[in-house]
Amino acid sequence: MPVQAKLLQFLQSKEYRPVGEARKVHHADVRIVAATNVDLKAAITRKEFREDLFYRLQVMTIRLPPLAERSEDLADLADHLAARACAQNRLSPLGVSTGAHRAIAAAEWRGNVRELANAMEAAVIRAAWEGASQIERRHVFPDVGDAASVAAATDVTLQEATRRFQREHLRDALEMAGWNVAESARRLDVSRGQLYKLIQELAIERPKA
DSSP states (O other), rough: OOOHHHHHHHHHEEEOOOOOSOOOOOOOOOOOOOOOOOOOHHHHTTTOOOOOHHHHOOSSSSOOOOOOGGGHHHHHHHHHHHHHHHHHOOOOOOOHHHHHHHHHHHSSSTTTTHHHHHHHHHHHHHEEEEEEEHEEEHHHHHOSHHHHHHHHHTOOOOHHHHHHHHHHHHHHHHTTTTTTTTHHHHHHHHHHHHHHHHHHHTOOOOOOO
16 A cells, blocks of 8 residues: 555656655656556455555556457467467477367466466477377366366266267367378277267268368
8 A cells, every 4th residue: 555655646746766865856757557457446445455546547448358258369369379389489380270279269268368378388388299280179278188077167067078078089080180080080999980970979070171
């Protein structure tokens, strides 16, 4: 609260004294951009934030919606953050698979862009270490490996979570094999007949070119 009082005084007078100077007053011509993830009106009620400072700062308000309200942006953000992480870690560029995009879109991302950025950097490192050609769902969500975890994460029944997991896993395998069913069956260690049956049961369709 004492710092808030000093900030309010500065905003009103545009005058300040550098640390260590008792007399000399400096004038500043500045614009203030303030950001917070705290509900300041609630903080005012709790006497944790000065109401006069709040109204001094609140001139032009811009609300940035959380990622939960911007699911249409997730694919582009994931691609951008993956490319940035590759460059920062001096790794070859890695694309993000369709399956990974779908999993990213289904997640909550309560930590918003910061959480997504950390997840994508970790995914880039995992994929590069593995020698993968692209970032897959398992690289982004290494701890969500079973249907029970998926169910808890997406608030669906265990049966539906299992079905979703199978669908995503099979689609990823087919995409990696260029939709060659024989090669996909070999990688999944199932017979072609079993794979054809699963493709039909899970309503998996090859994307149109």
